[in-house]
Amino acid sequence: MPASSRFRMPALCTILALSGALLTGCSDDSSADRSGATGTPAPTDSVPVLQPGRPGEPNKTLTGPALSPSSTPATQADVTFMSDMIHHHAQAVVMVNMVDGKLTDPEVKRMASRIKAEQTPEITYMKKWLKDNAGSKSSGHDHGGTHSATGKTDHSDMPGMASAAELKKLSKAKGKQKDITFLGLMITHHGGALTMIDDRYKAGGTDIETGRLANDIGAGQTAQIKSMAAMRKRLGGAPVSTP
Template sequence: MSTRTLARRAALAGATVAAALALTGCGGGDHPTAGTGHDTPATGSPSPGATFGDADVTFAHLMIPHHRQAVAMAELADDRAADPEVRRLAGQIKAAQAPEIARMTDWLTAWGRPVPPASAGHGMPGMDHGMPGMMSDADLATLKASSGTDFDRQFLTMMIAHHEGALTMAQAELTGGANPEARALAQRIVDAQRAEIDSMRKLLDGR
Protein backbone atom coordinates (compact mmCIF):
# COMPACT_ATOMS: atom_id res chain seq x y z
CA MET A 1 0.00 0.00 0.00
CA SER A 2 1.49 3.36 -1.02
CA THR A 3 2.04 6.37 1.23
CA ARG A 4 -0.18 8.36 -1.13
CA THR A 5 -3.04 5.92 -0.62
CA LEU A 6 -2.69 6.12 3.16
CA ALA A 7 -2.66 9.92 3.04
CA ARG A 8 -5.79 9.96 0.90
CA ARG A 9 -7.59 7.72 3.39
CA ALA A 10 -6.58 9.95 6.26
CA ALA A 11 -7.97 12.98 4.42
CA LEU A 12 -11.29 11.19 3.93
CA ALA A 13 -11.57 10.11 7.55
CA GLY A 14 -13.36 13.15 8.95
CA ALA A 15 -15.84 13.25 6.09
CA THR A 16 -16.57 9.56 6.52
CA VAL A 17 -17.44 9.94 10.19
CA ALA A 18 -19.68 12.90 9.37
CA ALA A 19 -21.49 10.85 6.72
CA ALA A 20 -21.91 8.00 9.16
CA LEU A 21 -23.48 10.30 11.74
CA ALA A 22 -26.11 11.27 9.19
CA LEU A 23 -26.82 7.64 8.27
CA THR A 24 -26.91 6.05 11.71
CA GLY A 25 -28.37 8.92 13.75
CA CYS A 26 -31.67 8.71 15.53
CA GLY A 27 -33.24 11.32 13.31
CA GLY A 28 -32.74 14.64 15.01
CA GLY A 29 -29.14 15.47 15.74
CA ASP A 30 -26.92 14.25 18.53
CA HIS A 31 -29.37 14.58 21.40
CA PRO A 32 -28.86 12.17 24.31
CA THR A 33 -31.70 9.85 25.22
CA ALA A 34 -32.59 10.29 28.87
CA GLY A 35 -32.02 7.36 31.19
CA THR A 36 -34.63 5.69 33.36
CA GLY A 37 -32.61 5.70 36.55
CA HIS A 38 -31.12 2.22 36.19
CA ASP A 39 -27.47 1.83 37.11
CA THR A 40 -24.98 0.67 34.50
CA PRO A 41 -24.22 -3.05 35.09
CA ALA A 42 -20.74 -4.03 36.26
CA THR A 43 -20.19 -5.89 32.97
CA GLY A 44 -19.80 -2.58 31.16
CA SER A 45 -22.97 -3.01 29.09
CA PRO A 46 -25.45 -0.20 29.80
CA SER A 47 -29.05 -0.90 30.73
CA PRO A 48 -31.68 -0.18 28.04
CA GLY A 49 -32.41 3.12 29.79
CA ALA A 50 -28.82 4.36 29.98
CA THR A 51 -28.18 7.79 28.50
CA PHE A 52 -26.88 7.69 24.95
CA GLY A 53 -26.91 9.82 21.83
CA ASP A 54 -26.41 9.62 18.09
CA ALA A 55 -22.61 9.81 18.44
CA ASP A 56 -22.61 6.78 20.75
CA VAL A 57 -24.74 4.76 18.31
CA THR A 58 -22.50 5.78 15.41
CA PHE A 59 -19.37 4.88 17.37
CA ALA A 60 -20.60 1.34 18.06
CA HIS A 61 -22.17 0.91 14.63
CA LEU A 62 -18.92 1.76 12.86
CA MET A 63 -16.40 0.33 15.30
CA ILE A 64 -17.94 -3.17 15.32
CA PRO A 65 -17.19 -3.92 11.63
CA HIS A 66 -13.91 -2.03 11.94
CA HIS A 67 -12.84 -4.29 14.81
CA ARG A 68 -14.11 -7.38 12.97
CA GLN A 69 -11.78 -6.61 10.09
CA ALA A 70 -8.83 -6.03 12.42
CA VAL A 71 -9.43 -9.41 14.06
CA ALA A 72 -9.67 -11.11 10.66
CA MET A 73 -6.40 -9.49 9.57
CA ALA A 74 -4.71 -10.48 12.82
CA GLU A 75 -5.80 -14.11 12.40
CA LEU A 76 -3.87 -14.28 9.13
CA ALA A 77 -0.63 -13.74 11.04
CA ASP A 78 -0.89 -17.14 12.73
CA ASP A 79 0.47 -19.04 9.73
CA ARG A 80 1.83 -16.27 7.52
CA ALA A 81 4.00 -13.97 9.66
CA ALA A 82 7.75 -14.54 9.82
CA ASP A 83 8.50 -12.19 12.72
CA PRO A 84 7.41 -13.50 16.15
CA GLU A 85 6.84 -9.87 17.20
CA VAL A 86 4.29 -9.48 14.42
CA ARG A 87 2.51 -12.65 15.58
CA ARG A 88 2.61 -11.41 19.17
CA LEU A 89 1.14 -8.05 18.18
CA ALA A 90 -1.55 -9.74 16.11
CA GLY A 91 -2.49 -11.89 19.11
CA GLN A 92 -2.67 -8.78 21.27
CA ILE A 93 -5.02 -7.12 18.77
CA LYS A 94 -7.32 -10.16 18.71
CA ALA A 95 -7.36 -10.44 22.49
CA ALA A 96 -8.33 -6.78 22.90
CA GLN A 97 -10.79 -6.26 20.09
CA ALA A 98 -12.89 -9.44 20.16
CA PRO A 99 -14.31 -8.65 23.64
CA GLU A 100 -14.88 -5.04 22.57
CA ILE A 101 -16.99 -6.26 19.64
CA ALA A 102 -19.15 -8.23 22.07
CA ARG A 103 -19.50 -5.24 24.39
CA MET A 104 -20.55 -2.84 21.64
CA THR A 105 -22.99 -5.42 20.27
CA ASP A 106 -24.60 -5.58 23.72
CA TRP A 107 -24.86 -1.79 23.79
CA LEU A 108 -26.67 -1.58 20.46
CA THR A 109 -29.06 -4.31 21.52
CA ALA A 110 -29.74 -2.53 24.82
CA TRP A 111 -30.30 0.74 22.99
CA GLY A 112 -32.73 -0.85 20.54
CA ARG A 113 -30.45 -0.21 17.57
CA PRO A 114 -29.51 -2.73 14.84
CA VAL A 115 -26.20 -4.56 15.03
CA PRO A 116 -24.16 -4.26 11.82
CA PRO A 117 -24.35 -7.46 9.74
CA ALA A 118 -21.23 -9.40 8.88
CA SER A 119 -21.17 -7.74 5.45
CA ALA A 120 -21.07 -4.20 6.89
CA GLY A 121 -18.09 -1.98 6.22
CA HIS A 122 -18.32 -0.84 2.64
CA GLY A 123 -20.50 1.36 0.55
CA MET A 124 -20.64 4.64 2.45
CA PRO A 125 -21.79 7.36 0.01
CA GLY A 126 -18.89 9.09 -1.70
CA MET A 127 -16.31 6.83 -0.07
CA ASP A 128 -14.31 3.96 -1.54
CA HIS A 129 -14.16 2.38 1.93
CA GLY A 130 -16.84 2.00 4.57
CA MET A 131 -15.05 3.98 7.27
CA PRO A 132 -11.63 5.41 8.15
CA GLY A 133 -8.84 2.88 7.82
CA MET A 134 -10.95 0.03 6.43
CA MET A 135 -9.13 -2.16 3.94
CA SER A 136 -10.73 -2.89 0.59
CA ASP A 137 -11.35 -6.42 -0.68
CA ALA A 138 -8.29 -5.98 -2.90
CA ASP A 139 -6.17 -4.99 0.09
CA LEU A 140 -7.25 -8.08 2.01
CA ALA A 141 -6.64 -10.32 -1.00
CA THR A 142 -3.09 -8.94 -1.23
CA LEU A 143 -2.53 -9.60 2.45
CA LYS A 144 -3.92 -13.14 2.26
CA ALA A 145 -1.71 -13.94 -0.72
CA SER A 146 1.48 -12.85 1.04
CA SER A 147 3.66 -14.70 3.52
CA GLY A 148 6.91 -14.38 5.42
CA THR A 149 8.62 -11.01 5.50
CA ASP A 150 6.34 -9.71 2.73
CA PHE A 151 3.31 -10.49 4.89
CA ASP A 152 4.92 -8.77 7.86
CA ARG A 153 5.47 -5.59 5.86
CA GLN A 154 1.95 -5.63 4.36
CA PHE A 155 0.34 -6.41 7.71
CA LEU A 156 2.15 -3.64 9.57
CA THR A 157 1.46 -1.06 6.85
CA MET A 158 -2.23 -1.93 6.64
CA MET A 159 -2.78 -2.24 10.38
CA ILE A 160 -1.20 1.16 11.03
CA ALA A 161 -3.69 2.71 8.60
CA HIS A 162 -6.49 0.65 10.16
CA HIS A 163 -5.60 1.79 13.67
CA GLU A 164 -5.38 5.42 12.56
CA GLY A 165 -8.95 5.11 11.29
CA ALA A 166 -10.02 3.74 14.66
CA LEU A 167 -8.41 6.72 16.38
CA THR A 168 -10.47 9.07 14.19
CA MET A 169 -13.71 7.36 15.20
CA ALA A 170 -12.75 7.12 18.86
CA GLN A 171 -11.90 10.82 18.95
CA ALA A 172 -15.31 11.61 17.44
CA GLU A 173 -16.92 9.65 20.30
CA LEU A 174 -14.84 11.48 22.90
CA THR A 175 -15.92 14.79 21.37
CA GLY A 176 -19.64 14.10 20.94
CA GLY A 177 -20.55 10.97 22.90
CA ALA A 178 -22.99 11.01 25.82
CA ASN A 179 -22.71 7.47 27.16
CA PRO A 180 -19.96 7.15 29.81
CA GLU A 181 -19.20 3.50 29.01
CA ALA A 182 -18.84 4.24 25.29
CA ARG A 183 -16.62 7.23 26.02
CA ALA A 184 -14.47 5.12 28.36
CA LEU A 185 -14.04 2.48 25.66
CA ALA A 186 -13.15 5.16 23.12
CA GLN A 187 -10.40 6.42 25.43
CA ARG A 188 -9.05 2.89 25.91
CA ILE A 189 -8.97 2.44 22.14
CA VAL A 190 -7.06 5.70 21.73
CA ASP A 191 -4.51 4.75 24.39
CA ALA A 192 -4.01 1.14 23.24
CA GLN A 193 -3.95 1.74 19.51
CA ARG A 194 -1.61 4.71 19.69
CA ALA A 195 0.84 2.48 21.56
CA GLU A 196 0.37 -0.29 18.98
CA ILE A 197 0.93 2.16 16.13
CA ASP A 198 4.22 3.19 17.72
CA SER A 199 5.25 -0.47 18.04
CA MET A 200 4.29 -1.26 14.45
CA ARG A 201 6.17 1.74 13.09
CA LYS A 202 9.30 0.64 14.92
CA LEU A 203 8.95 -2.87 13.50
CA LEU A 204 8.38 -1.47 10.03
CA ASP A 205 11.36 0.90 10.28
CA GLY A 206 13.57 -2.08 11.14
CA ARG A 207 12.89 -3.76 7.80
Protein backbone atom coordinates (compact mmCIF):
# COMPACT_ATOMS: atom_id res chain seq x y z
CA MET A 1 0.00 0.00 0.00
CA PRO A 2 1.41 3.46 -0.88
CA ALA A 3 2.64 5.55 2.01
CA SER A 4 0.13 8.27 1.21
CA SER A 5 -2.73 5.77 1.61
CA ARG A 6 -1.43 4.62 4.97
CA PHE A 7 -1.54 8.19 6.24
CA ARG A 8 -4.93 8.95 4.73
CA MET A 9 -6.71 5.91 6.25
CA PRO A 10 -6.20 6.78 9.96
CA ALA A 11 -7.21 10.34 9.24
CA LEU A 12 -10.38 9.18 7.51
CA CYS A 13 -11.22 6.85 10.40
CA THR A 14 -10.76 9.69 12.86
CA ILE A 15 -13.08 11.96 10.90
CA LEU A 16 -15.76 9.24 10.66
CA ALA A 17 -15.51 8.54 14.38
CA LEU A 18 -15.90 12.20 15.27
CA SER A 19 -18.85 12.54 12.92
CA GLY A 20 -20.54 9.56 14.53
CA ALA A 21 -20.06 10.98 17.99
CA LEU A 22 -21.54 14.30 16.93
CA LEU A 23 -24.54 12.61 15.35
CA THR A 24 -25.09 10.51 18.45
CA GLY A 25 -24.90 13.60 20.66
CA CYS A 26 -27.43 15.44 18.50
CA SER A 27 -29.72 12.44 18.52
CA ASP A 28 -29.58 12.24 22.32
CA ASP A 29 -30.24 15.97 22.76
CA SER A 30 -33.23 16.00 20.44
CA SER A 31 -34.67 12.97 22.18
CA ALA A 32 -34.33 14.72 25.51
CA ASP A 33 -35.98 17.82 24.09
CA ARG A 34 -38.94 15.84 22.76
CA SER A 35 -39.44 13.97 25.98
CA GLY A 36 -39.07 17.09 28.12
CA ALA A 37 -36.34 15.40 30.20
CA THR A 38 -33.86 17.55 32.08
CA GLY A 39 -31.01 17.00 34.46
CA THR A 40 -33.42 17.27 37.41
CA PRO A 41 -36.20 14.67 37.63
CA ALA A 42 -39.67 16.18 37.47
CA PRO A 43 -41.86 15.80 40.55
CA THR A 44 -44.08 12.76 40.44
CA ASP A 45 -47.02 11.52 42.41
CA SER A 46 -44.74 8.86 43.88
CA VAL A 47 -42.85 11.42 45.97
CA PRO A 48 -44.50 11.52 49.43
CA VAL A 49 -45.57 14.80 51.00
CA LEU A 50 -46.35 15.42 54.67
CA GLN A 51 -49.76 16.91 55.51
CA PRO A 52 -49.98 18.63 58.93
CA GLY A 53 -52.16 16.74 61.39
CA ARG A 54 -54.54 18.12 63.96
CA PRO A 55 -53.02 19.55 67.16
CA GLY A 56 -51.57 16.68 69.16
CA GLU A 57 -51.91 14.25 66.26
CA PRO A 58 -49.20 13.01 63.85
CA ASN A 59 -48.76 14.28 60.31
CA LYS A 60 -50.07 12.25 57.37
CA THR A 61 -47.97 11.08 54.42
CA LEU A 62 -49.71 11.74 51.09
CA THR A 63 -48.84 9.99 47.83
CA GLY A 64 -50.41 9.40 44.42
CA PRO A 65 -53.83 10.98 43.74
CA ALA A 66 -53.91 12.47 47.24
CA LEU A 67 -51.23 14.94 46.11
CA SER A 68 -53.45 16.48 43.44
CA PRO A 69 -54.42 20.09 44.26
CA SER A 70 -57.86 20.28 45.80
CA SER A 71 -60.52 22.34 44.07
CA THR A 72 -62.62 22.45 47.24
CA PRO A 73 -63.30 26.08 48.17
CA ALA A 74 -62.70 27.39 51.67
CA THR A 75 -65.46 26.46 54.08
CA GLN A 76 -67.28 28.65 56.57
CA ALA A 77 -65.10 27.05 59.26
CA ASP A 78 -61.96 28.31 57.50
CA VAL A 79 -63.35 31.84 57.11
CA THR A 80 -64.52 31.99 60.71
CA PHE A 81 -61.16 30.76 61.97
CA MET A 82 -59.19 33.33 59.99
CA SER A 83 -61.50 36.20 60.91
CA ASP A 84 -61.59 35.36 64.60
CA MET A 85 -57.86 34.67 64.80
CA ILE A 86 -57.14 38.15 63.45
CA HIS A 87 -58.86 39.65 66.47
CA HIS A 88 -57.36 37.08 68.83
CA HIS A 89 -53.85 37.87 67.57
CA ALA A 90 -54.58 41.59 67.77
CA GLN A 91 -55.30 41.44 71.49
CA ALA A 92 -52.03 39.60 72.04
CA VAL A 93 -50.22 42.44 70.27
CA VAL A 94 -52.10 44.98 72.41
CA MET A 95 -50.99 43.19 75.59
CA VAL A 96 -47.39 43.25 74.41
CA ASN A 97 -47.66 46.96 73.67
CA MET A 98 -49.09 47.55 77.16
CA VAL A 99 -45.99 46.13 78.81
CA ASP A 100 -43.43 47.47 76.36
CA GLY A 101 -40.54 48.97 78.33
CA LYS A 102 -42.14 47.98 81.66
CA LEU A 103 -41.18 44.32 82.05
CA THR A 104 -38.31 43.51 84.39
CA ASP A 105 -37.19 40.02 83.38
CA PRO A 106 -35.00 39.70 80.24
CA GLU A 107 -36.48 36.34 79.28
CA VAL A 108 -40.03 37.65 79.56
CA LYS A 109 -39.06 40.69 77.49
CA ARG A 110 -37.72 38.43 74.73
CA MET A 111 -40.88 36.35 74.77
CA ALA A 112 -43.08 39.44 74.48
CA SER A 113 -41.04 40.72 71.53
CA ARG A 114 -41.19 37.32 69.85
CA ILE A 115 -44.98 37.11 70.20
CA LYS A 116 -45.43 40.51 68.56
CA ALA A 117 -42.91 39.74 65.81
CA GLU A 118 -44.70 36.48 64.94
CA GLN A 119 -48.32 37.53 65.22
CA THR A 120 -48.17 40.91 63.48
CA PRO A 121 -47.27 39.46 60.04
CA GLU A 122 -49.74 36.62 60.60
CA ILE A 123 -52.50 39.23 60.97
CA THR A 124 -51.47 40.74 57.64
CA TYR A 125 -51.47 37.30 55.99
CA MET A 126 -54.91 36.41 57.36
CA LYS A 127 -56.41 39.69 56.17
CA LYS A 128 -55.13 39.03 52.66
CA TRP A 129 -56.41 35.44 52.77
CA LEU A 130 -59.89 36.67 53.73
CA LYS A 131 -59.86 39.21 50.94
CA ASP A 132 -58.96 36.50 48.43
CA ASN A 133 -61.06 33.63 49.75
CA ALA A 134 -63.94 34.71 51.97
CA GLY A 135 -66.34 35.63 49.19
CA SER A 136 -69.84 35.91 50.61
CA LYS A 137 -68.87 34.00 53.75
CA SER A 138 -68.36 36.06 56.90
CA SER A 139 -68.07 35.47 60.61
CA GLY A 140 -69.79 38.80 61.21
CA HIS A 141 -66.60 40.52 62.41
CA ASP A 142 -64.71 43.34 60.81
CA HIS A 143 -61.10 42.70 59.88
CA GLY A 144 -59.50 45.81 61.27
CA GLY A 145 -57.27 43.78 63.54
CA THR A 146 -57.25 46.20 66.50
CA HIS A 147 -58.46 46.08 70.06
CA SER A 148 -58.74 48.84 72.57
CA ALA A 149 -56.46 48.65 75.59
CA THR A 150 -59.55 48.64 77.79
CA GLY A 151 -60.66 45.30 76.37
CA LYS A 152 -64.05 46.68 75.27
CA THR A 153 -64.54 44.62 72.13
CA ASP A 154 -67.16 42.39 70.54
CA HIS A 155 -64.88 39.36 70.75
CA SER A 156 -64.64 38.76 74.49
CA ASP A 157 -66.41 35.43 74.05
CA MET A 158 -63.47 33.97 72.12
CA PRO A 159 -61.44 31.36 74.04
CA GLY A 160 -58.62 32.83 76.11
CA MET A 161 -59.44 36.48 75.50
CA ALA A 162 -58.53 38.80 78.37
CA SER A 163 -61.40 40.73 79.91
CA ALA A 164 -61.43 44.47 80.49
CA ALA A 165 -60.80 43.88 84.20
CA GLU A 166 -57.83 41.65 83.46
CA LEU A 167 -56.29 44.17 81.11
CA LYS A 168 -56.79 46.90 83.70
CA LYS A 169 -54.98 44.73 86.24
CA LEU A 170 -52.11 44.27 83.78
CA SER A 171 -51.93 48.00 83.21
CA LYS A 172 -51.71 48.75 86.96
CA ALA A 173 -49.23 45.99 87.85
CA LYS A 174 -45.73 47.14 88.78
CA GLY A 175 -42.28 45.56 88.71
CA LYS A 176 -42.04 41.78 88.77
CA GLN A 177 -45.80 41.52 89.24
CA LYS A 178 -46.30 42.98 85.76
CA ASP A 179 -44.17 40.17 84.32
CA ILE A 180 -46.15 37.55 86.25
CA THR A 181 -49.51 39.06 85.26
CA PHE A 182 -48.50 39.34 81.60
CA LEU A 183 -47.34 35.72 81.49
CA GLY A 184 -50.55 34.50 83.11
CA LEU A 185 -52.78 36.34 80.64
CA MET A 186 -50.69 35.27 77.66
CA ILE A 187 -50.65 31.61 78.70
CA THR A 188 -54.45 31.67 78.87
CA HIS A 189 -54.60 33.58 75.58
CA HIS A 190 -52.39 31.04 73.80
CA GLY A 191 -54.47 28.23 75.21
CA GLY A 192 -57.53 29.87 73.69
CA ALA A 193 -55.84 29.90 70.28
CA LEU A 194 -55.29 26.14 70.54
CA THR A 195 -59.00 25.69 71.27
CA MET A 196 -59.88 27.77 68.20
CA ILE A 197 -57.58 25.63 66.06
CA ASP A 198 -59.26 22.45 67.23
CA ASP A 199 -62.70 24.02 66.73
CA ARG A 200 -61.86 24.69 63.08
CA TYR A 201 -61.01 21.04 62.48
CA LYS A 202 -64.17 19.90 64.23
CA ALA A 203 -66.27 22.32 62.18
CA GLY A 204 -64.96 20.90 58.90
CA GLY A 205 -62.23 23.31 57.79
CA THR A 206 -60.68 22.05 54.54
CA ASP A 207 -58.54 24.85 53.11
CA ILE A 208 -54.89 23.78 52.83
CA GLU A 209 -53.40 27.23 53.52
CA THR A 210 -55.59 27.74 56.56
CA GLY A 211 -54.70 24.29 57.84
CA ARG A 212 -51.00 24.98 57.42
CA LEU A 213 -51.25 28.29 59.29
CA ALA A 214 -53.32 26.68 62.05
CA ASN A 215 -50.72 23.96 62.41
CA ASP A 216 -47.89 26.52 62.61
CA ILE A 217 -49.73 28.60 65.20
CA GLY A 218 -50.55 25.50 67.23
CA ALA A 219 -46.97 24.22 67.28
CA GLY A 220 -45.48 27.62 68.11
CA GLN A 221 -47.93 28.57 70.82
CA THR A 222 -47.83 25.14 72.46
CA ALA A 223 -44.08 25.56 72.88
CA GLN A 224 -44.49 29.13 74.12
CA ILE A 225 -47.05 28.07 76.74
CA LYS A 226 -44.50 25.67 78.22
CA SER A 227 -41.79 28.33 78.20
CA MET A 228 -44.00 30.99 79.77
CA ALA A 229 -45.24 28.59 82.44
CA ALA A 230 -41.62 27.91 83.41
CA MET A 231 -40.86 31.66 83.52
CA ARG A 232 -43.92 32.39 85.66
CA LYS A 233 -42.99 29.63 88.09
CA ARG A 234 -39.42 30.95 88.33
CA LEU A 235 -40.76 34.43 89.15
CA GLY A 236 -43.02 33.08 91.89
CA GLY A 237 -46.35 33.08 90.04
CA ALA A 238 -49.01 30.42 90.55
CA PRO A 239 -49.74 27.87 87.81
CA VAL A 240 -52.24 28.96 85.16
CA SER A 241 -54.77 26.70 83.50
CA THR A 242 -55.55 27.05 79.80
CA PRO A 243 -58.98 26.83 78.12
